[in-house]
Amino acid sequence: MTLSRRLTPYLYILPFLLVFAAFGAYPLAYALRLSLTRWTGAGEPRWIGLDNYTYLLTSPEFWASLGNSAVIWLLVVPIQMVAGLGAAVLLSNARLRLRGAFRVAFIAPFVTPLVAMAQVWIVVFDQDHGLVNHALNLVGLPDVGWLTSTAWSKPTLALLFLWKTTGFAIIILLAGLQSVPAPVYEAAEIDGASRWRQFWSMTVPLMRRSLSFLLVIQTLAVFQMFAEPFVVTQGGPFGSTTTAGLYLYDHITASDLGTGAANSFLLVILVFALSLVSVRLLRAHDE
């Protein structure tokens, strides 16, 4: 083997390594150090050990931001998994016509820019002049403060997330369904298993991989949710939509960067733990 052939792979990987070192590894190491200091953007960072972490872990605002994200998670993930699986089963029928058209309709929201749709949400859910309240009034129902009441602000943002990503969930689950081998169903048919039974005792277990995969990425996405509250509600009313992602951003605006760095690590740990737990639960439930 010539020297040039031996060096070739390193040369091909080098650009990635450079970018990773400069904009991945270095900032990560820096963030870790930063999270152990007190620094407001000017002067020397002051070493304070784990104070940022203990500050956050005892701060009601930090827990409130996690609580807000948790509520949105509850409003989004179960509905999306159940409805997504249902729609995917309907779409997977080999004799279905117009499948392509349905698929385009479902994925279209996923392709639209989130920020643009968030603006549309402001208009559609406006309390005084919005489309939704206009429609409610037409059928004799009173106005709802979709974005102005603490009770409805989270569901309204959850709806934006559901609208935007459920089609994506359906496509993931559909791909999973289509990888379930046909002979499995044929055998069950011969055994006389009902459709419903087939669904629960075969489809769902065989779909475990797709379902847990979806669960993990949507959990990651909900706990990092940022653009929706940033654009639509700025975290309000009364902090009711200050999600974990938005709270993190608030540290930047407040120039409280040490706390911000600590917050990002806590969030990462939490998100990984949640993913692990949810995958475990899904496994245990099926076995």
Add this chain to the structure above:
Amino acid sequence: MNDKRPGVVTYLLLGALSLLFLYPIWWAVSSSFKPAAEIISDPLGFGLGRATLDGYRAMLADVPIGTGFANTALVLAIKGGMTMFFCPLAGYAFAKFHFPGKNLLFGLVLLTLMLPTLVLIIPLLLEMSALGWVNTYQALILPGSIDAFSIFWMRQIIAAVPDELMDAGRVDGAGEFGVYRRIILPIIRPGLAGLAVLTMMNVYNDFVWPVVAVNDERHQTLQVVLSTLAQNITGNRIGADFATVWSELLAASSIAMIPLLVVFVLLQRHFINGILAGSVKG
């Protein structure tokens, strides 16, 4: 699968779901062509005869959307170009070469894959300000330009190319890069198309990093321009009524949706491949 022929209920359910997904897009785009006052007085109605471009005209005067489009196009061209050039190349190295340290380096790729973007935002911002790169194109372009996910995906695709094909190329006297360019690249074209479409969607819609890295109007990407729409419009039209503001807001949002939706309808298959593969990223 011996499926039963789907009944009316199936079509009704899927049809209703399609309507739910498409209606907000339709409402935004169609309302952007309505006379401003009607967006509020009659949000459900739409008369083609009264369609107007007033909202668009006013929006173009108030919102720096042209700058946003130009900046997004520039970032897309360079960042997308870097992804498309370097990621398959690195994937090729991991798929078809044996070299000391390969497992270690690939482990690094996998580790990076699992890193949430959120954790890097603050230190990256500080790095940019130390470099004097806040409000520059390089800040928008370089971080994430050669990403682990694209390398991982391209490695999977290139690994499936039979070695015999490459050997044939070598016999013909092609160098290492020649084998890559003349044999590998043509075979993995569908995968490259998926990568191109996915990269385009991600860069076009990217928001968290651009909104942190850039705050002057000259460097704002389209999404950053969109995020401050309401402030922009009301700032330029003190005392403007809701209807006018909304009409401009809907015009800007619609214009921003259209490029990707068109690409999506034209390149559906590649889009869906890209989304399926891209979902690994999270």
